[in-house]
Amino acid sequence: MSFLKSSGRQQSDPLLGKPASWGIHRYLQGSSNLFEENRLLKFAIVGLFGVTAVLGMVIYTSNQNQRTVIVPFGSSGDLYVTGNSPSAGYMRTMTRNVVSLAGTYSAYSADRQFQELLSIVHPSAFNGIRDNLNAILDELSNNPTLSIATYIRPDQPVTYSASEILVPVEKVRVIGGVIRKFRGNLRIGYAIENGRFWLTRLSEENFDAELR
DSSP states (O other), X not given: OHHHHHHHHHHHOTTTTOOHHHHHHHHHHHHHHHHHHHHHHHHHHHHHHHHHHHHHHHHHHHHHHXXXXXXXXXXXXXXXXXXXXXXXXXXXXXXXXXXXHHHSEETTTHHXXXXXXXXXXOGGGHHHHHHHHHHHXXXXXXXXXXXXXXXXXXXXXXXXXXXXXXXXXXXXXXETTEEEEEEEEEEEEEEEETTEEEEEEEEEEEEEEOOO
């Protein structure tokens, strides 16, 4: 009876009666199947990352091509920013308004205008531009009859780059009834971030008195 039980246990062993090479082959086959499954899993993970990267690029490109319509200072027209690329009309309008706010003022209007100008100054340049404008306010407080008018010259082109605008201007300075005219350039540094125009620099260059 015990012999039969022992024989039953031996028959339940799948390697019973098989050569040793058969067991090694079966082990290698199982390892190969496991390796194949792991390789497929790696391919699936790599494919998932690839799909994620493609979708991210599509979303980024869509955001860059999204058009943001902006109408600054109560203006109208074909004014828009696509991604961080402003339209030509938008840049012309911003140029005219910056020149007007920064270059045409009197003791009665300067403070209000400069506050409006400071609202578009980039935080990184705010302190420097504010100090320059405050110096002009101090000069106006000492000379209440002083007024300045600045015009974009029609005979010279305005040049634009990705970060600067060079504007040829004529400045008319009136104080105590005495008029003097100057010609030079106004250099406007700017940046477009998230569809918004930021003023980063404002300086006058090569101003000479016009002789007439």
